[in-house]
Amino acid sequence: MSRRRTVLLTLGAAGVAIAVACAPGLAVAAPGDPGSPRYGHGADGAGDPYFPLAGNGGIDVLHYDLDLDYTPAPPAPAPMEGRLDGVATIDLVATADLDRFNLDLRGLTASEVTVGGKPMAFTQTDNELVITPRPKLKTGSQAQVVVTYGGTTIRPTDIEGALYGWVTTRDGAMVVSEPDGSATWFPVNDHPTDKSTYSFEITVPEGLVAVANGLPSAAPSTADGRTTWFWDAPDPMAAYLSTASVGDYVVNEYVAANGTPIFDAVDPSRLGAATADLALTSDMLVFFEELYGPYPFNSYGAIVDDDSVGYALETQTRSFFSRNAREGTIAHELAHQWMGDHVSPERWADIWLNEGWATYSTWMWNEHRDRATAGETFDEFMSLPADDPEWDFVVADPQPLGLFAGPVYDRGAATLHALRVKIGDDAFFELAQTWVERFGGGTASTQDFAGLAEEISGLDLEEFFDVWVYTPEKPVAW
Structure with missing residues (x-):
């Protein structure tokens, strides 16, 4: 992503309140054995410390089929409000014995839920759609969940106040959901650790184009002044990377x-x-x-x-x-x-692996285009004085309000160049390709990256990573 903050922020008391609001699900004891839990409640979060209510426990979503019908905001001076109605067909596997489970849904209202084709009881809070399947779901069992939902769309904002999710525009919608904005437009297990495949049917006023991930699965179809666009995305994808943007x-x-x-x-x-x-x-x-x-x-x-x-x-x-x-x-x-989509962050604290690699890739592209070399760009970055705010930052733990701060990008890129110099080009590019091969289609952490770098280089790199990504000071020796 390219969205950077030059002012470094810290998470205050409000963040603490959010963190303690997420409690693990309750288990139900098996009949005749009060000490042996059997069916439980799927957790209302995936366990990410930065976004405790993002994602959910007890389920693994295999596929989302999203049938969306959208009308953008009318011309000014009317309010910037659209209308989105959807049917989400969700194929999932239970990873625990469940008597209920959650999906993330925010700002839109569910009107009906079925599991296995049968209507099911559900409740909805600000961020959670809580579904009570009957019969209960056993570990390893597959289920098809269909959620009918809809409502008025506006222009939601993330934790920093930046627009994200389903952002209503006069001519359509801008749909960009990092880190947890997918819940503003479909019921979802909204964390990178649950990747899924997707298909889309998006109906919009005739004349507008609806663009999603993957490739068109059929030609657009128009009837009664509205056009439906069909898309298929067969590669596993984190929810925040999905889109259904609409425009002229x-x-x-x-x-x-x-x-x-x-x-x-x-x-x-x-x-x-x-x-x-x-x-x-x-x-x-x-x-x-x-x-x-x-x-x-x-x-x-x-x-x-x-x-x-x-x-x-x-x-x-x-x-x-x-x-x-x-x-x-x-x-x-x-x-x-490659770096962020195919290999995604295991936790949002690992976002420097996304942004550092993407920024360093631009450094190398510029060198390829006969501009400054990656080494020259690194030297320019390292010329910043030791008291520059760029250095007062823990890259591998940026905190929720620091996900898109400058050091995540630039110090992340500099970390990679310093690693390249330390282990040599052959080991560095073997590391890059092995990283993609080994963790592609899933997620990985800073610890995974450091371990792989040591494995390939044969070097002890504990001090290197401590200096570069865990210490809020300018690196001087590594």
Whole structure:
């Protein structure tokens, strides 16, 4: 993602209150044996310390089929409010014996829930849809859950106050959900540790284009003034990387030099410079494949909107850009497809592995384009004085309000360059490719990365990682 904060923030008392609000689910004792729990309540969070209510326990979602019907906000001066109605068909597996389980859903109201085709009892709070299946779910059993829901859409904001999730616009919707905004537009297990496949049917007013992840699964169909767009995303994906953006887009489809199908959707107001820079995508794919191995998904492309948010997100297979589709940002978001999308953070504290790799990838792309070398960019960064706020930061534990702070990006990239110098080019690029091969399709942590770096280099790197990602001081020796 390209959304950076130059002012470093810390989590205050409100964050503590959130943290203690998430309690583990209660277990129900087996009949005749009060000391032996049997069926329990799936937890209302996946256990991430930064976002205790994000994700859920006791379930593993295999597939989401999202049937969405959306009407954008009317012209000004009417309120910036749209209307979204959806049916989410969710195939999941119980990972515990459950007498109830949760899905994340926020700002929209569920009207009906079925499990296995039968209506089920449910309740809904601000962030949680709590479903009580009957019969209860046993560990390993599969279930199909269908949630009918809907409501007015507005412009939700994340913990920092930045727009995210399903963001209503006059001509459609900007859909970017990092870190926990997917719950603003569909019922979901909203944490990277539960990756799933997706399919989409998105119905919008005729003349608008609805763009999601993956590839079109059928030609758009129009009836009664509304058009339905069909998309299929068969590669495992973290929920925050899903999108269903809607707008007055100009579509460009082609095949990149490495054979990857490309689908770009660009707002007419952003044609020109953005289109010229997007034309470099084909060369970038070839370049990054040389560094990280084969491109991991079935397609790629971009969504370029005219919303004034001013950031970009590496939505899987279809990176989103708000006004700033420029060469460096395009390289950053494309590199994320390997580093962040295919290999995703195990906890949000590990986000430097996403942003550090993407930023360092841009450094290497710039060197490839005969600009400053990665070493020169590293030296420029290291010229910052020791009392610069950039150094007063724990990269591997940025706190919820520091996820998109500058050091996560720049010090993260500098960490990778320093590691490259320490272990040598051969070991470093073997590390990069092995990282993608070993953890691709899942998640990994800072500890996983450090362990793999030691495994491949044969070096003891404990002091290196302590200095670079755990110590809030300028590194001087490692």
